[in-house]
Amino acid sequence: MADFNTLRRPATTSGRAAAYDEGLRAYMNKVYGMMAGGMAVSAVIAWGFAEMAGGPGQWTDFGRMIYMSPVRWVIMFLPLLMVMGFGAALNRLSVQGATAVFYAFAAAMGASLSSIFLRYTDASIFTTFLATAGGFAGLSLYGYTTRRDLSGVGRFLVMGLIGLMIAMLVNLFVQSNAVAFAVSVIGVLIFAGLTAYDTQRIKNTYLELAGSGDDFLGKSAIMGALTLYLDFLNLFTFLLSFMGQREN
Secondary structure: OOOHHHOOOOOOOHHHHHHHHHHHHHHHHHHHHHHHHHHHHHHHHHHHHHHHHOOOOOOOHHHHHHHHOOHHHHHHHHHHHHHHHHHHHHHHOOHHHHHHHHHHHHHHHHHHHOOHHHHEOHHHHHHHHHHHHHHHHHHHHHHHHOOOOOHHHHHHHHHHHHHHHHHHHHHHHHOOHHHHHHHHHHHHHHHHHHHHHHHHHHHHHHHHHOOOOHHHHHHHHHHHHHHHHHHHHHHHHHHHHHHOOEOO
């Protein structure tokens, strides 16, 4: 990534400068719009799967297949495989194809997360979502407007994320409530920081690619939407793990 401090708006006439700013706003609006669309798809799929499953004590055939058979492992790991494949195949896809894959990934992620509607009350899920949305908006706005270079912070957070993933893997075997709580708190802090960092990086990407053509910018916007989608989703799930009220 180019040094943030070296990025400057080109010396242009006021008309061209206005067009440049308009292009950046349109680019960021596309990123946020796709991210919001992906979240909506995930929410609808998650809620729909949970409703069709029935729940403990009243499982439907669909619920037993999704949550109590080997199919659950496919649903659990499919989003990870899709996001890895998406990054590798992006250059070969058209903008329309990449958009379709993004929304397919959002649907798969919704299916993977559907069990939260069986573990937590609807009210606590909604409250946590509102808290996440408010925090995300503020953090993303900071990343967009700040003049501070966040690249050093971003590298530190990525290293912290690797450590967090290792701790989560270890706790699958240890099953410690204290470790789980610590992971949730640290996860919130890491993804809060990544939200600001990633927003700044997405903005800088436009500054680097402006004039490169609609194809480059279109695919870049989709990757930006995917990045912020994952930041929001992880922030939400970590918050829910200690803010959510369990179903009786």
